[in-house]
Amino acid sequence: MIKVENLHRHFGGFRAVDGSSLEIREGSITxxxxxxxxxxxxxxxxxxxxxxxxxxxxxxxGIDITGMPPHALFHKGLLRxxxxxxxxxxxxVRENLMMVPGGQTGEVLWxxxxxxxxxxxxxxxxxxxxxxxxxxxxxxxxxxxxxGNLSGGQKKLLELGRTMMVDARIVFLDEVGAGVNRTLxxxxxxxxxxxNRERGYTFCMIEHDMEFIGRLCDPxxxxxxxKVLAQxxxxxxxxxxxxxxxYLGTGLKNKGAA
Amino acid sequence: MCANRFWGDRDDEILNAIVVLSNYVLxxxxxxxxxxxxxxxxxxxxxxxxxxxxxxxxxxxxxGAMATILVTWLFQSWGISLGPLPTALLAIPFGIMAxxxxxxxxxxxxxxxxxxxxxPPVILVIVSMGVMFVMNGLVRFIIGPNDQRFADGERFIIxxxxxxxxxxxxxxxxxxxTQGITIVTAIIVVMTLFxxxxxxxxxxxxxxxxxxxxxALLSGINPDRVVMVTWIIVAALxxxxxxxxxxxxxxxxxTYLQLLLPIFAAAVVGGLGxxxxxxxxxxxxxxxxxxxxxxxxxxxxxxxxxxLEPSTLxxxxxxxxxxxxxxxxxxxxLLFRPTGLFKGKSV
Ligand SMILES: Nc1ncnc2c1ncn2[C@@H]1O[C@H](COP(=O)(O)OP(=O)(O)OP(=O)(O)O)[C@@H](O)[C@H]1O
Ligand SMILES: [Mg+2]
Numbered sequence: 001m002i003k004v005e006n007l008h009r010h011f012g013g014f015r016a017v018d019g020s021s022l023e024i025r026e027g028s029i030t031x032x033x034x035x036x037x038x039x040x041x042x043x044x045x046x047x048x049x050x051x052x053x054x055x056x057x058x059x060x061x062g063i064d065i066t067g068m069p070p071h072a073l074f075h076k077g078l079l080r081x082x083x084x085x086x087x088x089x090x091x092x093v094r095e096n097l098m099m100v101p102g103g104q105t106g107e108v109l110w111x112x113x114x115x116x117x118x119x120x121x122x123x124x125x126x127x128x129x130x131x132x133x134x135x136x137x138x139x140x141x142x143x144x145x146x147x148g149n150l151s152g153g154q155k156k157l158l159e160l161g162r163t164m165m166v167d168a169r170i171v172f173l174d175e176v177g178a179g180v181n182r183t184l185x186x187x188x189x190x191x192x193x194x195x196n197r198e199r200g201y202t203f204c205m206i207e208h209d210m211e212f213i214g215r216l217c218d219p220x221x222x223x224x225x226x227k228v229l230a231q232x233x234x235x236x237x238x239x240x241x242x243x244x245x246x247y248l249g250t251g252l253k254n255k256g257a258a
Numbered sequence: 259m260c261a262n263r264f265w266g267d268r269d270d271e272i273l274n275a276i277v278v279l280s281n282y283v284l285x286x287x288x289x290x291x292x293x294x295x296x297x298x299x300x301x302x303x304x305x306x307x308x309x310x311x312x313x314x315x316x317x318x319x320x321x322g323a324m325a326t327i328l329v330t331w332l333f334q335s336w337g338i339s340l341g342p343l344p345t346a347l348l349a350i351p352f353g354i355m356a357x358x359x360x361x362x363x364x365x366x367x368x369x370x371x372x373x374x375x376x377x378p379p380v381i382l383v384i385v386s387m388g389v390m391f392v393m394n395g396l397v398r399f400i401i402g403p404n405d406q407r408f409a410d411g412e413r414f415i416i417x418x419x420x421x422x423x424x425x426x427x428x429x430x431x432x433x434x435x436t437q438g439i440t441i442v443t444a445i446i447v448v449m450t451l452f453x454x455x456x457x458x459x460x461x462x463x464x465x466x467x468x469x470x471x472x473x474a475l476l477s478g479i480n481p482d483r484v485v486m487v488t489w490i491i492v493a494a495l496x497x498x499x500x501x502x503x504x505x506x507x508x509x510x511x512x513t514y515l516q517l518l519l520p521i522f523a524a525a526v527v528g529g530l531g532x533x534x535x536x537x538x539x540x541x542x543x544x545x546x547x548x549x550x551x552x553x554x555x556x557x558x559x560x561x562x563x564x565x566l567e568p569s570t571l572x573x574x575x576x577x578x579x580x581x582x583x584x585x586x587x588x589x590x591x592l593l594f595r596p597t598g599l600f601k602g603k604s605v
Contacts, residue, residue: 050472069481071475071476071478074475074478079476086472086473087473088465088466088474090465090469099466099474102474102478102479102480105459106459106460107463107483107484108460109486109490111460112459119459
């Protein structure tokens with residue numbers, strides 16, 4: 001589905017992404033792990049069109065999407081969430097969700113006055129959809145709250161909710177589970193699995209919680225210092241000497257031996 | 259003038275004081291405040307959505323006013339009139355269209371290039387200064403640097419003489435048609451703008467862009483469309499503000515350059531990027547400017563007993579220095595509350 005070929009992204013002389021190549025299979029939930037500063041978020045930003053790559057290529061279903069602007073990628077079904085949750089702070093939670101499928105009839109100035117019926121119909125569909133998503137994520141009581149006032153964990157849920165507003169093809173999740181309590185984490189995990197099975201979403205998710213990764217992801221890709229270090233099932237990754245050294249640390253090794 | 263002034267007549271004294279205050283401070287300040295508010299709204303929208311301080315805004319207003327004047331003259335030559343109302347009201351929509359065309363062309367030729375390069379705001383500010391000089395030259399080239407009159411219709415809703423006759427007070431109160439029109443138009447424009455920003459999808463996509471550009475892009479909102487709509491709305495605000503100011507005072511290209519300071523002061527005082535703030539800021543600046551430069555003796559002489567009557571004019575600042583007022587308020591706000599009275603983006 002997504003193929004990244006020899007991708008580089010440098011900041012000045014610093015190589016945040018340093019020649020990464022990887023593939024995300026259609027229908028998979030691929031995990032992306034690695035130490036802090038490994039370049040995972042930067043990789044996401046390049047794929048999602050937020051940052052232009054220094055060099056290299058990204059393709060989606062065989063089509064070159066390198067450097068395509070984010071809103072164009074959105075309409076191709078490529079969505080992402082942010083590690084530090086983003087929201088439209090001046091709008092309610094429901095309005096935040098309803099903003100998501102950009103490119104509605106109502107966004108053309110002319111239609112504001114001359115396409116009112118069509119806009120009203122679209123808004124009704126969006127609103128129903130938003131309410132459904134809010135219920136699914138068990139935050140329907142926050143519907144009319146200003147999104148700027150939500151807690152960190154609630155904002156993470158809103159991030160995930162946004163990806164459910166449309167029929168995405170591939171969703172990049174940047175630490176949706178971080179800062180979220182156990183119960184909520186399970187809810188998120190269930191939501192991801194359901195979206196994957198029922199709606200055919202492909203996921204690529206960055207996560208530090210190995211248990212969470214183990215429950216959801218196959219395969220898992222490990223990044224360190226801008227390069228892909230290893231790829232495989234969670235068991236293979238946990239057993240990989242290089243990975244243990246670079247990321248998982250000796251603690252796990254000892255535990256494994258015990 | 260003070261023939262009917264004796265000690266028992268306190269009520270008349272107070273009424274006269276109120277009338278003087280309304281005539282010279284309240285009404286002019288509300289009208290001027292409305293003009294500044296419309297100007298500041300344009301500045302604040304550009305700041306919030308396109309993320310730079312647009313120094314060309316004063317000259318955009320001048321261009322809008324000029325286009326309105328040219329169409330007004332055309333209408334007048336055709337004999338079209340609105341009766342007691344100024345013909346310019348009919349011409350404003352055309353002024354808006356011309357201004358929108360100018361701004362969209364400028365964006366296409368100038369700003370878009372820098373936007374695509376993701377130029378930092380400072381660069382865009384400098385670029386907008388260049389645009390300011392070009393627009394200023396354009397306006398003076400087309401209509402000349404001199405004063406132009408284009409107001410017609412009734413001059414007054416209430417004239418000072420009528421008012422005196424009606425009330426029997428010694429002080430008169432004049433309410434100019436242009437002041438009335440300024441206030442009413444500003445109210446309509448502001449209400450439409452807020453309805454637009456809060457209730458329509460186009461307006462919400464603009465707010466989304468202002469709240470969080472990255473997220474708006476990743477939600478599939480087309481930035482080019484948001485930018486275009488923003489310029490059109492800014493054109494409407496600028497042309498309306500410019501034409502109203504020209505109607506109320508008189509049109510002279512240079513005065514619009516000078517308006518830039520109070521307009522920016524209004525936008526910053528209210529909190530850049532915050533539309534409610536821009537309106538509040540407009541009135542704060544207008545009232546301060548007029549109150550501080552008005553000789554208050556004319557009010558006080560009615561309120562204070564004769565022996566306490568001030569010997570000076572009680573004018574805190576000569577009108578020549580009225581821009582110092584905006585400037586001082588601007589500095590104070592920037593020092594103590596950089597995000598403005600209402601929460602805007604920090605400058
Ligand atoms: N805009 C930028 N300018 C300069 N350096 C940057 C920029 N963005 C990221 N970096 C650097 O690139 C490196 C990789 O950052 P990145 O955010 O991709 O790491 P990450 O793998 O997502 O880490 P974490 O697990 O902590 O989220 C870091 O050293 C960071 O300082
Ligand atoms: Mg990261």
